[in-house]
Amino acid sequence: MRRRLVWLTVAVITTSVALLTVAFWLLLRGWLRHDADALLASRARAASALVTVDAGRLVLEETPGDEAIEQEMWLFDLKTSPVVHPPVDRSLASAAATLASAGPATRMVGQVELRSLPVLDGPRRIGTVVVALSLAPYIHSERLAVGAAVALDVVIVAGAAVLVRRLVGSALRPVAEMTALAGDWGAHDPDQRFGLGPPRDEITGLAATLDGLLTRLAASLRHETLVTSQIAHELKAPLARMRAAAEASARYDIRPEPLRAALEGVVGEVDQLAGVVETLLKAPGGTATTGRADLVEVAERVAFAAGAAAAGGPQTRMSVHGAARPALCDPDLAERILTPIVDNALRHTRSAVTLQIDEVDPAAGGANAARLTITDDGPGFTPDEVDAVFEPGYRGAAATGDGAGLGLSLARRLARLVGGDVLVLPAPWGRVVVTFPMLPDA
The missing domain is CATH 3.30.450.20 (PAS domain)
Known part of the structure; x- marks a missing residue:
């Protein structure tokens, strides 16, 4: 503009x-x-x-x-x-x-x-x-006068261009600053306001509009947090009752062995669901970025759990590479971020899934950040899907099974909550990059 x-x-x-x-x-x-x-x-x-x-x-x-x-x-x-x-x-x-x-x-x-x-x-x-x-x-007089007039025109236009550029820049600078502040507040602190009072001119009118937008955004975020917490609390009670019933049934030795194994499996599933609920309860609070997660340990744990539950079983090779990278993130939350991505890779891979851990190159603007790349030899993502896959409910053309299309969306949301991100790269094979903030002394 x-x-x-x-x-x-x-x-x-x-x-x-x-x-x-x-x-x-x-x-x-x-x-x-x-x-x-x-x-x-x-x-x-x-x-x-x-x-x-x-x-x-x-x-x-x-x-x-x-x-x-x-x-x-x-x-x-x-x-x-x-x-x-x-x-x-x-x-x-x-x-x-x-x-x-x-x-x-x-x-x-x-x-x-x-x-x-x-x-x-x-x-x-x-x-x-x-x-x-x-x-x-x-x-001669005519040419001299016209030449002087043209030279004066050039000076006038050049001076006017410099003056107009400064005036326009000075007039629009508050707008640019307010836009940047509103974007930053909307992402990190939606309770901030400009507070310039009733609209008196274009700038104060813009400030009032942005204040109203931030107010609605903050209300929406509070509502979303409240709904998430309510859902999590509603799930905890039935999960606890399921675990108690399964444990009680598993204590009777007169039950057939397959029933005992099934009940033990139910107990394991209930424990996993309870862990998910606890993680989701932590996410909206202030404890998401207070822990220290070793990404190698978290990746190995996620790979082991996903590989054990995979339909292919031992037919799928899973490997974790890289040195220890301590991330500024709650370990359970880091595991919850990686689990849907690894599960998705297992569903689409042909034979192997690799988890590579390294540090982001500071020259690329990634100081104090760790990167975990999940690669599989499946069909991968097309350029049109790199953003669409993060829409809740989206399932790509290569989707298999009965998934709801919420895994990548939830993973990105949780990663951004701790200051990281989840990116999908277009390639002939599946490739997802997860970044985590590293500890300052790492």
């Missing part, structure tokens, strides 16, 4: 200055032309007044200063024979003779203007006088 405003203002100023310069040039040219015509007419009348008849011949009276007139005049008799002619080139002399035979008129020869005027003796015409005026000084 700033650039468009500057260019539009400069274009308007340039057009206006150009029109004024053209108008000035036309006025100057007309004024110089009028001045030259007046001077030429005055010379013609002065030269005509010096002509007399002596013994039937046209003669030029001798008066002080007539040398200047004789250098720029021709005197022709009725037969268009030159009586007086200045020492000029033939083209100019020929044009003067032609003009004398044509009657009162003017004619341009190069930068010289010729004018003829009849010489009268009473009512009787006795000859023709032709005078010349060089327009070179007028043309």
